[in-house]
Amino acid sequence: MFKTLVMAGLTTFASVCAWGIEDPTRPPADVIVPSEGAVEQRMPVLSSIVYSDQRRLAVINGQVFLEGQRRGGLALVEVMADNVLVQVGSEEQVTLHLGSGQINKELK
Numbered sequence: 001m002f003k004t005l006v007m008a009g010l011t012t013f014a015s016v017c018a019w020g021i022e023d024p025t026r027p028p029a030d031v032i033v034p035s036e037g038a039v040e041q042r043m044p045v046l047s048s049i050v051y052s053d054q055r056r057l058a059v060i061n062g063q064v065f066l067e068g069q070r071r072g073g074l075a076l077v078e079v080m081a082d083n084v085l086v087q088v089g090s091e092e093q094v095t096l097h098l099g100s101g102q103i104n105k106e107l108k
Helices: 002-018
Strands: 046-051 056-060 063-066 074-079 083-088 092-097 103-107
Touching: 046 074, 046 083, 056 074, 056 083, 063 074
Parallel strands: none
Antiparallel strands: 046 056, 056 063, 074 083, 083 092, 092 103
């Protein structure tokens, strides 16, 4: 009986302590789709640029885009040494800067 009470108490204590701990395997909040099915468009995130005479590409939202490539409503229009020009949807062009977090929007 005593062992059962001790085990129940330790289990309750452990679960209460775990409430404040965030799941390290949970994706970041900006990539989680709301459960109601609402589609929310987020700005693309530029994480890397390859800029040379032979090859120009960028890693945007974790996907590799070659200059001129279109995928899922996002097109990589132009690659420069420290930024890229992308087209979001059919009209909006956005300049993404590498490492600064700055975004310049230009509407056609």
